[in-house]
Amino acid sequence: xxxxxxxxxxxxxxxxxxxxxxxxxxxxxxxxxxxxxxxxxxxxxxxxxxxxxxxxxxxxxxxxxx
Amino acid sequence: xxxxxxxxxxxxxxxxxxxxxxxxxxxxxxxxxxxxxxxxxxxxxxxxxxxxxxxxxxxxxxxxxxxxxxxxxxxxxxxxxxxxxxxxxxxxxxxxxxxxxxxxxxxxxxxxxxxxxxxxxxxxxxxxxxxxxxxxxxxxx
Numbered sequence: 001x002x003x004x005x006x007x008x009x010x011x012x013x014x015x016x017x018x019x020x021x022x023x024x025x026x027x028x029x030x031x032x033x034x035x036x037x038x039x040x041x042x043x044x045x046x047x048x049x050x051x052x053x054x055x056x057x058x059x060x061x062x063x064x065x066x
Numbered sequence: 067x068x069x070x071x072x073x074x075x076x077x078x079x080x081x082x083x084x085x086x087x088x089x090x091x092x093x094x095x096x097x098x099x100x101x102x103x104x105x106x107x108x109x110x111x112x113x114x115x116x117x118x119x120x121x122x123x124x125x126x127x128x129x130x131x132x133x134x135x136x137x138x139x140x141x142x143x144x145x146x147x148x149x150x151x152x153x154x155x156x157x158x159x160x161x162x163x164x165x166x167x168x169x170x171x172x173x174x175x176x177x178x179x180x181x182x183x184x185x186x187x188x189x190x191x192x193x194x195x196x197x198x199x200x201x202x203x204x205x206x207x
Contacts, residue, residue, distance in 0.1 A: 025140035026140050028142070028143070028201060028203070032203065037201075
């Protein structure tokens with residue numbers, strides 16, 4: 001699964017720490033999600049999508065290997 | 067997010083204090099050459115009280131360190147906790163089976179004594195190491 005959190009963050013001009021605080025997780029978790037090391041739960045994915053005001057599918061995308 | 071059953075964050079420090087507290091008690095006993103009556107039949111004999119003040123205090127301390135929340139406890143940290151616990155238990159039972167195969171009698175009892183704290187210790191070390199790796203990753207990016 002790939003995601004466009006880094007791009008969305010740049011558009012909204014917020015840091016990893018800001019996003020982490022907004023959704024109540026650690027900075028490490030945002031970092032590992034961005035670098036595709038950790039797949040978030042549905043709840044967390046929805047929370048991230050809500051911060052950017054976009055549907056989940058626009059931020060998270062399945063890959064052929066999934 | 068739903069509340070997970072863990073001790074509050076500050077329990078970690080209380081745990082460290084309890085864990086270290088058994089050392090001075092042990093050293094004092096050694097220095098004062100205290101001898102306990104091994105034939106005392108009562109439950110709270112000197113020997114047993116000493117055991118409670120050292121071994122059990124240490125284990126309670128380890129439990130608190132192992133199962134207290136992180137500053138920010140989230141789902142990834144829970145996953146790491148679970149993963150570390152799995153490997154700690156696997157490692158411990160492997161070690162237990164091997165060591166019980168090659169020992170018997172009083173030595174076997176000693177091994178079981180070590181097992182009182184070893185799985186918790188292995189778990190704490192594994193978990194801390196994983197948390198350290200996670201933080202290092204953050205610094206590299």
